[in-house]
Amino acid sequence: MIKLQNVKKTYLLGDEEVHAVDNVSLEIKAKEYVSILGSSGSGKSTLMYLIGLLEQPSSGKIILDGKDVSALSDSQLSKIRNLNVGFVFQSFNLINKFTVFENVILPVKYAKEKLDFDPEARAEELLKKFGIEGRRNFFPNKISGGQQQRVAIARALMMSPKILLADEPTGNLDSKTGVDILNILESLNKDFGVTVVLVTHEHDVAKRTKRQIYIKDGKLVGKYL
């Protein structure tokens, strides 16, 4: 579904070039459940943002469904992101001035084409699915971390994306809630066929996925070191 070919991402840190992602080639197939495992600063988040088209490569190609998307314009990439990619972050990243419901429905506001579903009904359905329909009109800072992460997952699924990218989704949660969230992600993959990419530094978390991709100093390595 998505392929990275010799992808590099280089930043300038002062005068020094930092290779956050260095010559990475990989493929993620539809309906896969994959984790990207690496320590802090290994470039795993940058890799995830590249896969999620939120970042453009310095060189190399990103191919989505057979189409090279590495050189598209901002508005074309935004449109693809809106339709195909859902993000879940460590710190939930909900907008605090909006209610739970308004946060979930946010991606719809940026849809550039007519939708083939009723957004409100879908948002309600997602809230119900994750057991947070009672928090519909709450503001994010008035609900628990676990509930916030469920809202974030609901938002990520709003446009029925092809791929769900989760960046340390359990990092800010206690272990029990963390497990709940991982169960949700797993079930999304298993029961609903959503492609899930989980970025983590925890072996135990990565072990739950069917495939692990190890990254160190921006390069893919055979196993976790």
Next chain:
Amino acid sequence: MIPYIHLGKSAFADFRRNKTRSLLTALGITIGVFSVVVLISLGLGLKNYIQQQFESLGANLIIVLPGSGFGGQGFGQGLIGGAKFDEKDVVDLKRVPNVDFITPAFMKSTFAEEGGEKFAVTLLGIDTDAFKLMNLELLTGKEFSRSDNEARAKNVVIGYSLSENLFEAPQRALGKSVAIEGGRYKVTGVVKKKGDNEVDNGVFVPYKTTFSSLNPDKTFFAIHLGTEEKENVEGVKKGAEEVLLRRYDEDDFTVSEQSELLGTFNQIFSVINIVLVAIASISLIVGGIGIMNIMYATVTERTKEVGIRRAVGATQDDILVQFLSEAVILSSLGGVLGLILAGLVVLIIRFFFPASMNILSVVAAITISSAIGIFFGVFPARRAAKLPPIEAIRYE
């Protein structure tokens, strides 16, 4: 394009979170719009007032004034310099063909006293024709006569308000006497209320009577000529100019028709008004800078929000439109508030002065405040749009 409702909702959610800040920022624009609209209204009012005053003068009126006047070298110069007209000019001008009415006008601001009370009045030394030329209709009593003028009789006609001030009622004024600068004058008539302060508080004296003490120079500020037929106005004007050129330089006097004078006055006041409005507009620019400042702060505070929106599919343009619309909403709200305040103030001013608000100032206020929002909002909005999504989303 993001739905407008979402834009509005998002903007107001933000204003609510920063009530004081938003209010103060909008206040900058409120003050600017308020001052501009009030000044435009005062300018319009002044224009209408002058128009009314001129309309109340008689028709086919030609006015001779000292100086090159209102047309040539400027307003002030015309009033300060120039000829001092005297009786000979009046006699000469009377001979101009088709001059049917003529009066010199000696004007003086002074006080009238009666029973220990003192009132500011405008004293006008005129001939009997003035009553016709200046449309001064009597409410009661009679005008002074030509022989009163020749005999320097101390008979006067007074304005309506003055008659009330001095004698409680116009009818009671007849036959009474009033003291002006040491002399005593007998009231023979009262002019109908005109709504013009100078007339309503006026004292109309035969011009020859003023020669004894009020006007020892025996000069006049102006000479008013009138003709029965409108087509004669041009001819009379030309004739008067020829007559005066024999005695004075071209620059020392001006012969104008009523309509020309009105046009000149309007021109002068328009210029003054434009200058005032331009000065007031500076406050609008200051208000705009306030908006820009706050929008920059907002963009920094909401960097993470920008990142989140970008992650869920917002384009750079979507972000630009969002912040721009917030700036425009803020400044338009300020503008509308300024407009409402200006409307209230104009309503109050109307008790004293015929200020008037027109649709133009309303449209201008709203357009200008939105334009300020766009102009000063676009730079911060562009900064927000250009934020790299990853950096934005990681911003704490």
